[in-house]
Amino acid sequence: MAGRVAGKVAFITGAARGQGRSHAIRLAQEGADIIAIDLCESVPGVPYPGATSADLAQTVKEVEALDRRIIATQADVRDYDAVKRAVDEGVAQLGRLDIVSANAGISGPMLPAEDLDAVAWQTMIDINLTGVFNTAKAAIGPIKAGGRGGSIVLTSSEAGLKPYANVAHYVSAKHGVVGLMRNLAVELAPFSIRVNSLHPTQVDTPMIMNAATYKLFLPDVENPTREDFAPASQAMNALPIPWVEAVDISNALLFLSSDEARYITGVTLPVDAGCFLL
C-alpha cells in the first residue's frame, strides 16, 4: 500500500536531530523524499550544545536506509539566501516541493523579562520567528510552481498559546508563529496551500532534556536531574506522562502533511498531553 505522503517532497529545517530528524524519518517511512537543513553549530547564549554535522549525516543515513532520497545541507535559517539556495537545489534534484516543516528552533536562556539582554531577545526572534518566516518565504514559490497545492506546518509550542514565566522571548516568538501561520493560511488558501501550526508540550529531545530546562522548572533544587524533572513536567500535563516523544509530533505533522488533511488549514494543533487544559 502506498505511503501516506508517497511521491511528495518535504523541506525540513532543524533536521539534524530531535524533532527534525524524527520528522524526516517519519515522512520518509511514508514515502516522501527530503530536503534537510540544519545550522549544525552551537548558538552563543543558548544553554545546551547545538547539533553537529555528524548529527545531520546520521539523519541522512536513516532516511537513505528507508530507500528514500535526501538532500542535506548546513544552513542557518536566519540567512535567507542560504535557505533559498538549499530549497532551490533540493527542488532541482528531487523535482518538486509539497511539504514544509519549519521546525528549527532554540530555547533559552531562562531569565525574568527585565533581565533578558538585547542579544538573547534578538537571537530568539531571529531563529524562532524570522527563521520560520524565511523558511516559508523560500518554499512558497516552488510549491506554487507545482500547481497542486501543498502543506506548510510551522512548529510553535504550548508557549505559543499560553505564557511561561522566564522565557518571554520564547513565548513571544512562538505566539508570533501563530500569527504568521494564520496570515499565510489566508494568503495561500486560493492556491490550495494549507498552513497549520503544531504546539508540542515538553518533547524528549536535547533541546528540553538539559540542565537549563530542569533548573527552569525546579529553581530551588541545586542540580536537578532528568528524574527530578519528570514529576514536575508531568504535573503540567493532564495525561499521566512527563513528556511526549518526538514521533508524536511527527505523527501529527504526517497527518497535516497528507491528503487526509486536504481541507485542514489555519489550525493550531496541540500535541500536549492536555497541558493547555490545566
Place this chain on the structure above:
Amino acid sequence: MAGRVAGKVALITGAARGQGRSHAIRLAEEGADIIAVDIAESIPSVTRFYPGATEEDLEMTVKAVEALDRRIVARKADVRDYAALKAAVDEGVAELGRLDIVSANAGIFIHSDKTQDVTESDWDDVLDINLKGVWLTTKAAVPIMIEQGTGGSIILTSSTAGLKGFANVAPYTASKHAVLGLARTLSNELAEHSIRVNTIHPTGVATQMVLNEATFRLFLPDVEHPTQGQAAEVFQSTNALPVPWVEPVDISNALLFLASDEARYITGTELKVDAGFTTK
C-alpha cells in the same frame, strides 16, 4: 500492515448515513469493529429542513462495514433516550468484547429563525439531541472504558458554529459551543485514565443535513428556490480554500487520526476541518 485502529471497537452515533456512516466505514477500513446507533426515523421539527435517516440507511451502513470483513452491531436508538442508548452500547460491548473509541456524531440542524423567534420545541429538540444526546453517549460509554483500563479516545462532533456565532442559527450554535465546554471538562476528568477527549469542527459537509434547499436558502435568503450550484458559490466564498464544502471522508480522516495511537497524547483540543472558514 495492521490497520491504524486494528483490534479496537468504536461506538458511533448517527451512523445510518452522512458523516456517521463515513466514520463507520473509515474506521472499519483501518481494522475497527463498530457499534452503530441511529434514531433511523424522521424527527418532526427537522422534516421541514431535510428528511430523517431510515432503517434502510442503517442497514446499508451495516452492509458496508461487513463488506470490509469487520463486525458491526447496529441498533435503532434515540440519543435522547438514555435507557435505549445504554442498552445499545451494552449489547454492542457484550458482543464485540470491548470499547475504545466513541464518535458522538448524531446531530440535527434547525435554522433561519431570529433568536427571539425560535420556538421552545425547536430549541429543546436541538439542545436535547446535539448536547444532551452527546453527554448521554459519553455517560453510557465512559464507565465501560474506565473499567476496561486501557485508555481510549472520545471525539465529540462540534462545528464551525461551535467557534463562531451564526446569525439565525441560535440553538445549533449554542449546542455546538456547549459541546466544546463538555469536551474540555471531560478531557480534564478522564486524563488520569488516559482517555482522551477532543472535538472536531467541520465546515459545511456534503451530506443531506447541508445539501438541501432549506440550507441553501439560509445562505441565499432572497432567492425563492436556490439551487446547489448557486449555494456552492456562496459557501465557497465563506471558506478560505477554494471549495464549497468538504466530504464526509475528510471528517472521518480527522476522526481516525484522533482515534488512533498516533494521537496518543492529543487531548482537550479542537480540531477544525473547515477549509480555513474560521481563519478567514
